[in-house]
Amino acid sequence: MTGIPRGPEDVTPDWLGTALGVDVRAVDVVPIGTGQTGATYRATVTYATAQTALPGSFAIKLPAQDDAVRERVALGYRSEVEFYTDVAEKVAIPVPACFYSDITEDGTDFVLILADMAPAVQGDQIAGCSEQEAALAVEALAGLHAPTWCDPAWTQLAGIAMPKPGDEAAAGGMGEVCKMAAEITTDKLGDSMSAEDRETLSAAMAVVTPWLLTEPQRFAVMHGDYRLDNMLFDPDRKRISVVDWQTVGVGLPARDLTYFTATSLVPEIRSSVERDLVGRYHKALTGHGVTDYDLDTCWRDYQLGAVQAPVLTALGYAFASSTERGDEMILTMLSRGCQAIRDLGTLELITSST
Structure with missing residues (x-):
């Protein structure tokens, strides 16, 4: 089981490597933006071996750190994970590529590993x-x-x-x-x-x-x-x-x-x-x-x-x-x-x- 990070401190090299299916040597995680209903982080990755199929950084989306907010917007978390897993590849609107997703049954914990769109x-x-x-x-x-x-x-x-x-x-x-x-x-x-x-x-x-x-x-x-x-x-x-x-x-x-x-x-x-x-x-x-x-x-x-x-x-x-x-x-x-x-x-x- 890969598990879902509770916060950015849980986005470790072992966790990220398991999610991506590669050997990750190090990862540096910093916040992006100031989301009210969720949190987004940029993860800059050092791989154990050179990678051609994976980028050097990702945008990782996690729930808000406030448990009350998580419960209130759980439907939104379900919606976003469902979009990336069941809808994104069937439509033509430009969105970041999704490399990994997971969500709990009650929807209060989730994770998305998305393409980092910088310098956009x-x-x-x-x-x-x-x-x-x-x-x-x-x-x-x-x-x-x-x-x-x-x-x-x-x-x-x-x-x-x-x-x-x-x-x-x-x-x-x-x-x-x-x-x-x-x-x-x-x-x-x-x-x-x-x-x-x-x-x-x-x-x-x-x-x-x-x-x-x-x-x-x-x-x-x-x-x-x-x-x-x-x-x-x-x-x-x-x-x-x-x-x-x-x-x-x-x-x-x-x-x-x-x-x-x-x-x-x-x-x-x-x-x-x-x-x-x-x-x-x-x-x-x-x-x-x-x-x-x-x-x-x-x-x-x-x-x-x-x-x-x-x-x-x-x-x-x-x-x-x-x-x-x-x-x-x-x-x-x-x-x-x-x-x-x-x-x-x-x-x-x-x-x-x-």
Whole structure:
């Protein structure tokens, strides 16, 4: 038995060598980033003999060191391990290669040994992205959606974080949780959030149930939290890798698309380039083999998808501890997301569809 490291101190040469199936002489482990629901480390490896099939460093993902957090996000851990073991090789979205994975039955302990994508750099959620980065992101997203497009087999994934298409009971339950999350979020942020955004947030979270049940016949595997902080860009901004697969779902594909543009582009840029970005996404879908999905329908789905922004943002914030950067990021994402909902007429579209 290889076992699962409890923390970085357990990523020893013996453990890593057993997991990789080679003789490891030494390993140096240092943290990467400041994840709230998990922890990622860079492991630089010295092999006993020269290796041509394995890299010199890896990114190793482990659970949060706080036991309470582990229990709360166990479904997310299951989702991420399931993605790398059962989904990643069947889709075309660029992700780090996975060399090893393991998870306990209750999901509170897991490990992933992934390719180290350095010198790629993480997107800056607060600053927002450029048009070039946005184009990379939406074209990559089609590589996730197209290979899983309307295939009911994907609804059987065990780690789905959001209600499955057409599940009225689950959609109703999620709707109630979202209303609660909206109240908690507005209370926590107080006057930092504008009155207009508070109104939009409340209205959006009040229609989550019918929103989730809209267009149930059109679905694909979704990333769920498709935003800049979960993307790595090569220094030349010609390649992208997508990470953090703890919110995988199955639902209306364009929810991922609008969540990205609404939270990761400043509103002025979004409004000027979103038609082009939707066109790029649609063209990439057809290039991957999706048929019977015209651009007008894609644009309507994009309009509907904007509710994903307050849903994911408020759910993540309402039940988590606050930090200074975290609060700034949430305010930024909510402000951008609420503006997108108003600009796109999303709430009116949901009302007319039910």
